[in-house]
Amino acid sequence: MHLAYPAVLAVLLFCTGLYGVLARRNAILVLMSVELMLNAVNLNLVAFDVWLRDTLHAGQALTLFTIAIAAAEIGIGLAIVLLVYRNRGSSDIDRLRDLAETTDAADGEPQPDTTAEAAA
Amino acid sequence: MTLTTTAVLVPLLPFLGAVAGLLLGRRAPGFVRPLAVLPTLAAAVLTVVVAVGQGTGPATDVATELTPTGSIPIDLSLHLDGFAVLIAVLVGTVATCVQLYSTGYLRHDPRYASYAALVSLFTSAMLLVVYTGDLMVLLVGWEVMGICSYFLVGHYWETEAARAASLKAFLVTKLGDVPFLFGIFALATDAGTFRITGILGSVADGGLHHPTLVALLLLAGVAGKSAQFPLHTWLPDAMAGPTPVSALIHAATMVAAGVYVVARLLPVFAASAAALVVLAVMAAITMVGSGLAALAQDDIKRVLAYSTVGQLGYMLGALAVGDRGAAVFHLISHGAFKALLFLGAGVIIHAAGTNSLAAMSRMSGLARRIPDAYWTMTVALLALAAIPPFAGFFSKEAVLGAAEHAATGAAHGIPGAAGWTVLVSGLLTALLTAAYAMRLWLRVFRGKGAEAPDHGRQPVVMNAVLWVLFLPTAALGLAAPLLPRWFDGRSLAPTLTTSVLGTGVALVGGLVTYAAWRHTSALAARTPIGAVVADPDAGPEAAEETAIATHAPVYGDNAGAADPADPGRLLLGPLQPHAAVGFHLDALYTALFVRPVRAAATLVRFLDGAVVDTYVRAAGAAPRLLGAAVRRAQTGNVQTYLGALLAGSLLLAVAAVLVATGTGA
Numbered sequence: 073m074h075l076a077y078p079a080v081l082a083v084l085l086f087c088t089g090l091y092g093v094l095a096r097r098n099a100i101l102v103l104m105s106v107e108l109m110l111n112a113v114n115l116n117l118v119a120f121d122v123w124l125r126d127t128l129h130a131g132q133a134l135t136l137f138t139i140a141i142a143a144a145e146i147g148i149g150l151a152i153v154l155l156v157y158r159n160r161g162s163s164d165i166d167r168l169r170d171l172a173e174t175t176d177a178a179d180g181e182p183q184p185d186t187t188a189e190a191a192a
Numbered sequence: 193m194t195l196t197t198t199a200v201l202v203p204l205l206p207f208l209g210a211v212a213g214l215l216l217g218r219r220a221p222g223f224v225r226p227l228a229v230l231p232t233l234a235a236a237v238l239t240v241v242v243a244v245g246q247g248t249g250p251a252t253d254v255a256t257e258l259t260p261t262g263s264i265p266i267d268l269s270l271h272l273d274g275f276a277v278l279i280a281v282l283v284g285t286v287a288t289c290v291q292l293y294s295t296g297y298l299r300h301d302p303r304y305a306s307y308a309a310l311v312s313l314f315t316s317a318m319l320l321v322v323y324t325g326d327l328m329v330l331l332v333g334w335e336v337m338g339i340c341s342y343f344l345v346g347h348y349w350e351t352e353a354a355r356a357a358s359l360k361a362f363l364v365t366k367l368g369d370v371p372f373l374f375g376i377f378a379l380a381t382d383a384g385t386f387r388i389t390g391i392l393g394s395v396a397d398g399g400l401h402h403p404t405l406v407a408l409l410l411l412a413g414v415a416g417k418s419a420q421f422p423l424h425t426w427l428p429d430a431m432a433g434p435t436p437v438s439a440l441i442h443a444a445t446m447v448a449a450g451v452y453v454v455a456r457l458l459p460v461f462a463a464s465a466a467a468l469v470v471l472a473v474m475a476a477i478t479m480v481g482s483g484l485a486a487l488a489q490d491d492i493k494r495v496l497a498y499s500t501v502g503q504l505g506y507m508l509g510a511l512a513v514g515d516r517g518a519a520v521f522h523l524i525s526h527g528a529f530k531a532l533l534f535l536g537a538g539v540i541i542h543a544a545g546t547n548s549l550a551a552m553s554r555m556s557g558l559a560r561r562i563p564d565a566y567w568t569m570t571v572a573l574l575a576l577a578a579i580p581p582f583a584g585f586f587s588k589e590a591v592l593g594a595a596e597h598a599a600t601g602a603a604h605g606i607p608g609a610a611g612w613t614v615l616v617s618g619l620l621t622a623l624l625t626a627a628y629a630m631r632l633w634l635r636v637f638r639g640k641g642a643e644a645p646d647h648g649r650q651p652v653v654m655n656a657v658l659w660v661l662f663l664p665t666a667a668l669g670l671a672a673p674l675l676p677r678w679f680d681g682r683s684l685a686p687t688l689t690t691s692v693l694g695t696g697v698a699l700v701g702g703l704v705t706y707a708a709w710r711h712t713s714a715l716a717a718r719t720p721i722g723a724v725v726a727d728p729d730a731g732p733e734a735a736e737e738t739a740i741a742t743h744a745p746v747y748g749d750n751a752g753a754a755d756p757a758d759p760g761r762l763l764l765g766p767l768q769p770h771a772a773v774g775f776h777l778d779a780l781y782t783a784l785f786v787r788p789v790r791a792a793a794t795l796v797r798f799l800d801g802a803v804v805d806t807y808v809r810a811a812g813a814a815p816r817l818l819g820a821a822v823r824r825a826q827t828g829n830v831q832t833y834l835g836a837l838l839a840g841s842l843l844l845a846v847a848a849v850l851v852a853t854g855t856g857a
Contacts, residue, residue: 090838094831165830172828 078119085112099153099163103146110142195245196254199270202238202280203319203333205231206287210313217305228308229291232315236284239319243277248677253325253389264380267387271325274678275455275520279448280322282524285664286444286531287315289657290436293535296651297436297542307347311440314340318445322452327376327386330453334372334417337446338365344441345433348737357429364426368416375409378402379460388456395459407460407467410453411474418450418504421478425777427501428485431493435538435736438493443500443534444527451507451523455516462514465607472512472610476617479505481775483624487631487760488771491547492537495632499576500530502621506591509614514606515594517679521672522587528664529575529584536569536658539650540636541736549632553713553757554641561644564655566637568662573633575665577626577698580691583668589686589694590672592618596690615690622694626701631759634709708759715757 085108092105114135121131157163209231216223246252255269291311298304317340320333339362346358380386382401383394394400414420419427419442430442441447454461454471461467479502486498503526510519541547543562544555552558559566575584595618598611672684761768770776825836 094835094838168830169828171826173823173826 075119075123078115082112082115082119085109085115097164097166099156099165100150102165103149103153106149107142107146110138114138195242195252195272196270198238198245199242199252199272199323202235202242202284203316203323205235205238206312206316206319210309210316213305213309213312217309221305224305224308225295228312229288229295232284232291232312233288235315235319236281236288239277239280239284242272243281246272246274246277248274251389255325255387264384264386266328267326268329269325269387270323271388272323275452275516276322278524278675278678279452279520280319282527283315283318283322283445286440286527286661287311287318289531289535289661290440293439293538293654293657294434294436296653297538298434299651303347307344307434310340310343311437314344314441314446318449321449325388327380327388327391330388331373331376334413334449334453335369337441337449338362338369338417341365341430341441341446344437345430347434347437348432351432351737353429354432357426357432361426361430364423365416368413368423370412371409372413372416375406375413378406378409379457382406391457392459395463400460400463403460403463404466407464408470410457410460411467411471414450414454414508415474416450417453418447418508419501420450420474420504420508421481422777424478424482424501425774425781428489428494428497428774431491431497435493435534435541438497439531439534439538442497443530447500447504448507448523448527451504451511451519454508454511455519458511458514458516461511462605465605468512468514468610469607469613471508472613475505475509475512476613478502479509479617479621480624483621483628484764484767484771485774486628487624487764488768490549490758490772492540492549492552492632492636493534493547495549495628496530496533496537499533499625499628500526502625503530503576506588506618506621509618510591510594512610513594513598513614515590515597515680515682517676517682517684518587518590518594520679521590521675521684525575525583525587525664525668528661528668529572529582532568532572532658532661532665533576535654535661536565536572538736539565539654539658540569542650543644544636545645547736549635550758553635553639555639555644556641558639558644559637561646562650564650564658568658568665570633570637571662572665573629577629577702578622578694579626579698579702580695581669583665585695586669586672586684586686588618588622589691590684592622592690592694593684593687594682596687619693619697623697623701626698627705627763628760630702630705631709634706634713634759638709638713640713705759705763708762712757712759712762 089105089108089110089112092108093102096102096105117131117135117138121129121135124131153163156168160168209227213224213227216227251271251273253269253271255267258266258268291308294304294308294311298307301307314337317333317336321330321337324330324333342358342362345361346354348354349358376386379391379400382399383391385391385394395403400406412423416423427442427447431438433441461471482498482502482505486495486502489495489498503522507519507522507526510516510522539562540552540558543565544552544558546552571582575582578585578588580586592615595611595615598606599608599615600611601608672686675684676682764771773779
């Protein structure tokens with residue numbers, strides 16, 4: 073199989089994921105898009121590993137690491153999203169703006185933590 | 193104890209007393225008086241022991257090297273000769289008298305402990321200057337005296353006058369001390385040693401390369417310390433200190449240090465005729481100018497201060513004609529009677545409740561209130577005016593005799609011009625001295641008007657000290673035939689011509705002043721000025737502090753009151769307003785030095801505030817502005833951040849590719 077097919081597929085997957093991360097509002101969908109990007113990378117790793125005929129199969133080994141890390145990441149990420157939803161009643165990324173620079177803080181001395189505490 | 197050990201103990205005892213007094217002053221107030229008086233008294237006794245032990249024999253020199261310096265060594269050395277031991281006796285005696293007097297004078301003063309310790313430290317420094325044989329060690333004592341003088345003049349630091357006077361005294365004397373330091377260095381470089389004996393040996397061998405320069409540099413320091421024109425302006429102002437301080441520091445000892453140094457280093461000065469002429473002219477200007485100024489002063493202590501300046505001029509005049517025996521003789525007799533005059537003035541200020549002569553001339557019976565001060569002051573003023581047979585007559589005639597000796601060309605190596613300058617100005621000053629002494633006496637003790645207020649009896653110790661100092665004032669002249677054996681061997685007996693001339697002009701001065709006073713005192717009743725402002729129950733130190741603080745508001749300018757009854761006003765005529773302010777020298781210095789320095793300070797302040805600080809503030813403001821700009825990017829939307837991150841990484845990737853392929857930049 074020619075290298076172009078998996079490579080193009082990986083690019084498409086990655087761009088889909090990138091679009092999802094930048095444009096989706098729902099935090100769960102953002103996380104899923106991150107998984108898409110990771111898997112595009114995995115596909116690349118496996119494909120180039122085969123194409124390069126690497127005797128140590130470093131690409132495949134690295135893929136296993138990535139899968140393990142992705143599993144851990146999605147576990148923590150979903151837990152955070154769940155807690156955010158329980159606290160706020162929403163997992164909409166656009167509305168989670170507690171760390172924004174407010175106008176009054178911009179004028180005077182910086183006031184760390186006050187808005188975060190008020191929100192919590 | 194050997195002579196050396198005794199001599200070492202002399203400066204050491206007051207020093208230890210001062211340290212103990214400073215340490216224990218607050219914790220053990222009961223020990224302050226013994227710690228003040230006893231070490232000084234012991235030192236005074238030891239100075240007499242040293243004087244007797246040293247006798248008229250050859251000078252004793254002992255030295256031990258302090259530390260190797262790599263070049264010219266600094267020695268801890270003693271040099272005891274007739275000059276040193278006799279001046280030490282004077283210092284010890286006057287210091288003891290002053291300490292005793294202070295126990296009475298400042299008995300209620302809250303700062304007595306530190307005051308007494310500083311007086312002890314001062315005494316120790318002066319004795320060090322007198323006994324040391326090494327110029328560096330001498331300089332240490334010299335500077336310690338300067339700083340003690342600063343603290344003691346500023347003793348009444350609650351009053352503005354005292355604060356200003358202490359700073360002035362310090363700065364003006366330091367102005368002279370810098371050239372003095374350079375003079376010592378130049379002298380030591382030429383001679384290869386700081387030891388005075390070594391330096392004098394080198395001078396005798398002609399080893400001194402720049403005698404005029406060295407002598408003039410040293411002279412600057414001497415002018416500052418001994419209050420000679422043009423650096424004399426600090427001394428009249430220093431009268432804002434307590435009276436015992438004026439007696440000790442500004443009459444008998446510190447100002448004598450300059451004269452003493454010139455006496456010790458006289459061969460250096462004698463090596464340069466130009467330096468001698470400068471010294472003579474300086475002394476002459478100082479003598480005559482201070483005599484005129486003294487005649488116009490209203491503050492009793494300022495009269496005495498200008499008189500001190502003038503008498504120091506006599507001593508330096510004697511040195512200018514190469515006779516250090518006469519100079520030191522006058523130093524000793526002047527130290528005794530001037531200390532007496534100042535201490536008497538302290539009694540008078542307490543009894544009258546004012547330091548203004550104009551106010552005193554309007555109260556009668558002051559002499560009856562303080563008979564001890566009256567009699568001792570009278571004799572001391574006669575001694576000051578050089579009326580025989582008191583001490584001042586013999587010492588002043590010795591000076592005038594030496595000047596005549598030089599003027600007629602009989603003295604070897606002394607320019608005749610110096611002799612004539614000193615002789616003429618000395619005679620003129622004798623006239624002025626008698627005039628202001630007479631004026632002081634008449635205005636203080638012959639006042640007419642309301643009865644002087646009753647402030648009770650003066651403390652016994654104060655009166656006793658006056659009588660102790662009365663003895664040398666009255667009888668030191670008897671020592672004139674004995675002294676030459678202690679000094680250089682030149683006769684100090686009065687010569688007929690100068691004696692007749694000197695006493696004659698003094699009598700003329702006194703009588704003219706008396707006539708003027710008879711004429712003007714009638715005017716006193718018509719213009720009553722001057723009220724007694726001091727609290728009658730206050731102690732002497734409080735009375736004086738009040739007098740100093742209230743002089744300017746009550747009687748006008750500190751220098752001279754506008755009093756038509758003043759005989760000095762009639763005698764001086766149009767000169768009077770100028771003489772009262774010291775011939776505008778202070779105003780001149782203000783225009784020449786104070787204003788430029790202030791302007792420079794304003795400029796520096798502007799540069800610091802408007803230029804340097806701008807950079808400092810900008811260094812803070814610029815990051816703050818940048819931070820405000822960057823903060824706008826923080827919207828709180830994670831996806832915006834990620835978008836920016838993506839854009840950035842794309843840019844970096846493109847740049848990396850371009851660089852790697854070599855198509856870019």
